[in-house]
Amino acid sequence: MTLNPRKPVAEIAAEMGVSLLTPHLACRDCSRAIEFYRQAFGAEEMMRLPGPDGRLLHAAIRLNGGMVMLNDEYPEMGGQSPLSLGGTPVTLHLMVDDADAAAAKAVAAGAELVMPVSEQFWGDRYGVVKDPFGHQWSIATPVWPPKSPEEMEAARDAAMQKMSGG
Template sequence: MKFINPYLNFNGNTEEVFNFYKSVFGGEFAMVMRFRDTQGCEDMPEEEKDGIMHIALPVGSSVIMGTDVPKSMPQVTTGSSVSLCIHMDSREESDRVYKGLSEGGEATMPMADMFWGDYYGMLTDKFGIQWMISFSTQDYSKM
């Protein structure tokens, strides 16, 4: 396996969420597809057609992807079963991303040097997504 791309589901605010992530991480969307432009969604309620069918934001060597869950499907509930762990290139970049993602959210573990050697912190962003931010000089690919 080479990589895992997280796929996030939201109840109608995917565009807001991904614009927020774009403001923190930078870059451009690799794809934005709306329901109205997707074959098979013609019978969808008009108020949902501008929702996001698929969106993709490259972040480093990964891609964060997401969608709006149509109201005809079971709606998303915020939970704690998934955290996104992102490995940064520097302490400064770690601090910048931590500060950006925690704005309006909950900083659960401030960035700090950890006993295992990483500079690490945890937070839940304002959309209920848990993040683990890490910087290390260790090469984890050889472990």
């Protein structure tokens, strides 16, 4: 069923300045999370809609050219943050001009360094931080020129051998 047969959803999303795929994060203390993302990653707040009890039902930020939706935890509706769940299997990936500086800025704002930024076999300077709300962020700067598939496979094999102690 198409709700608006005259306009494709991709066109509507483009007019709104949003992507067709948008992460939606549940955060313990969403207002504080918005401020953290502003300080750590340069996010801009787009909007926030508080509920009657003051918790944020919905908020949106623009981050690195994309939109991220957020809300406070609502355990009574099944909405829990990584802090309530004891971790997250999801990593949000940011491509930036300077991964070292971006990771340092996130740590200075209160993120925990999970993996220091370093050269990776696939061709990025790459590291991982966990924000104070339990969400994990990978931060990468591509190193050019890109590797050929053969170079990538050889680099993968060498990295896997090194990781296994060989």
